[in-house]
Each structure stands twice: as C-alpha cells, then as structure tokens.
Amino acid sequence: MRLRFFAALREQMGASAERTVRAGTTVGALWRSLVAERPELGAVPVRFVVNETYVGASHRLADGDEVAFFPPVSGGT
Amino acid sequence: MFRITRSPIVLDRLLRAVRDPRAGAVVTFLGTTRNENSGRRVVRLEYEAFTRMAEREMRSLAAEARRRWPLRKIAMAHRIGIVPVGHASVAIVVSAGHRAEAFTACHWLIDRLKEIVPIWKREHFRGGQVWIGPQQSAPARRAGRRPRR
Numbered sequence: 001m002r003l004r005f006f007a008a009l010r011e012q013m014g015a016s017a018e019r020t021v022r023a024g025t026t027v028g029a030l031w032r033s034l035v036a037e038r039p040e041l042g043a044v045p046v047r048f049v050v051n052e053t054y055v056g057a058s059h060r061l062a063d064g065d066e067v068a069f070f071p072p073v074s075g076g077t
Numbered sequence: 078m079f080r081i082t083r084s085p086i087v088l089d090r091l092l093r094a095v096r097d098p099r100a101g102a103v104v105t106f107l108g109t110t111r112n113e114n115s116g117r118r119v120v121r122l123e124y125e126a127f128t129r130m131a132e133r134e135m136r137s138l139a140a141e142a143r144r145r146w147p148l149r150k151i152a153m154a155h156r157i158g159i160v161p162v163g164h165a166s167v168a169i170v171v172s173a174g175h176r177a178e179a180f181t182a183c184h185w186l187i188d189r190l191k192e193i194v195p196i197w198k199r200e201h202f203r204g205g206q207v208w209i210g211p212q213q214s215a216p217a218r219r220a221g222r223r224p225r226r
Binding site: 004006007008010049052054068070071 | 125127129130133193195197199208
C-alpha cells in the first residue's frame, strides 16, 4: 500500500513509500514498524489518516488503502 | 470556493463567491505572515498541504458551520509554497443575514481550520528553520475518532 508523509516527516521519510502490509494490521502497528526501522521517528507525535480520513491507532488496514502520517497541523498566527 | 493555491490570495474573488442578496453582513478573516515568532525574526514562511484532503476538510467545515448558524455563503482559501512576510496565507469569508452569526462563524472556522485542515508551516529564521506544530492541542475531538495512541 502507499504511504505518504508530510512536513517534517516528509523530510525524514521522503514524500511517499510503498509497503506490503498484511490485511487487518492496525495503522498504529504499521507506524511502530516504521519507528523500529528509524528510531528517530519516535520523537514525532503523529496523526494517522487512511484514505484521507483521520483514524485512531487501532484502525485496521485493508488492501489498497492509502495511509498518510501527519505531524501536527500548523498552529498559531 | 474552497481552494489551496500557490498564487497570492485575491480577496475580491472570495468576496464575489459569498455575494448574496439575502446577506446583510460579510465578515472576512485574513491570516497574514508575521515577521517574528516567539522572539525570533522570521525571514520567510513556507506552507505545505495535503491538497485534496485539505480542500475536502475545508468544505466539510463550511457544511458544519452552516448547520450551526444561519449563514448564506462561505469561501476559504489557503496559500501554499513560499509566502512573503506581510502577505495573506489564509482567507475566510462568510456572508450571513446579520453580522453576529457571520463574526461567530468566521472565528470558529479559522480556529477549526488550524486544528484539522492538513496544512503545515515552515518558518525560516536567520540561521535556521523549524516546522510549526500545534499551539493548541489537536483534533482528537471530531465525532467518532478515538484519542490517538
């Protein structure tokens, strides 16, 4: 499935990546596997988005999902 | 009109989009790029969006605002890429029969946009840069969403 990264995460991971993920894997587990490969990611609080919808860490992935990882949305002004 | 754009925001276009003969008030919010943040001098700002989702989230915020208040029309635009200091990075325009709901809805819309619309800001300082994260806690309170992790 296609993974997408934005802002600070994009700079660390590139804009997108392909990963094969077993159906039923949670998005939180997928994130933990990415952090296991690159421990420095663990410092970034992320939000999970599947098919352009915010989801919780326990959301289960299906074939063909597009998964996006968001660092926090810009603040202030 | 709900748009992520690389071009300068043209307020007149948004004003035209909310024109309505039943409206007695049009309230405009412009967010402009400031030359300092937390005491540091900002020389350049840069925005990045998940464009398709950002436009959809803006439309859905507008639909929610219309459910909450008796509004006529709403237009929103956010600029991405490099935005020179002093220029508009975001614009929200709301028309309504009366000013009270137009002001309230416009204020609510910019606050919610900051919370949930996927747009990030990078500030360049002399000698450095930083991605700006949330200055208030983020969005876990949308309906049906569980707190993250």
